[in-house]
Amino acid sequence: MLRASHLPPIANPALGALRVSLFSCLSLSSPSSRLKVSKFAPFRTLIPPAFGPSSPHRSLLSLERVVPLRGLPCPKGTASFSAGSNSGGGREILVQHLLVKEDKLLVDLQHRILGGEDLSDLAVEYSVCPSKEEGGMLGWVRKGQMVPEFEEAAFNAPLNKVVRCKTKFGWHLLQVLSEREESVLQDIQPDELHAKMQDPNFLEEAQLIDVREPEEVSQASLPGFQVLPLRQFGNWGPEIDTKLDSQKDTYVLCHHGMRSLQVAKWLQTQGFQRVFNVAGGIHAYALKADQSIPTY
Incomplete structure (x- = not known):
């Protein structure tokens, strides 16, 4: 029987603090596949190769780390900067972001995105968040799962608009790629x-x-x-x-x-x-x- 104690802890304290719920949706299979990989691939990477009939008590790694990729739109060429005003009640949003420590670098990256560069590509190169390995993808989130400053910015951001905010971790550029009714x-x-x-x-x-x-x-x-x-x-x-x-x-x-x-x-x-x-x-x-x- 699988027990909660078998599930691995969140490895990075800062990342765990950013996403305050148990859902740590930061495990994709590879950065290069963030817009193309099937939704099955992230789940597959969480199943130990030896998990099978010969190991009846072998635990799956946490399924809470799965990131859905269904309907993930390509953001290239659609980014702009805005501060909209949508309520977050009853909906979930698909978020990617990058995190830097210096506001000067943040401004430079904003200009590059406005010039047509992709936030996810810049996240891989410049972000100091572990999610950089996944192109800054945080997955589907709902209210109550993120630190307040990040959550407020994300749930007030129109789709595909790049928004900046500051948290105790540094400066963020974030982009909401999709939304759906909360399940x-x-x-x-x-x-x-x-x-x-x-x-x-x-x-x-x-x-x-x-x-x-x-x-x-x-x-x-x-x-x-x-x-x-x-x-x-x-x-x-x-x-x-x-x-x-x-x-x-x-x-x-x-x-x-x-x-x-x-x-x-x-x-x-x-x-x-x-x-x-x-x-x-x-x-x-x-x-x-x-x-x-x-x-x-």
């Missing part, structure tokens, strides 16, 4: 899920995913759940858009609720609007909701 990720208790499953319409309207391994499913299972084993992520992960509808309510199940929580968080980064993790997994479901389900 929902929450636990659902076994008895609540059991009640929903008594309605035939629920099984038709929702999509149910069991991320346990086949040998586990053979011991205990729930009707209507599509089995997508976590160890076989390489097979189904790249095709998630063809297998599931991101606009449907999605319920994720495992043995005790930890693996399913990680997958649920990943689905959220992929644009799934309403994701529910079955709290306690099928074990809790068998104890609290339907004792005809065997435990193992």
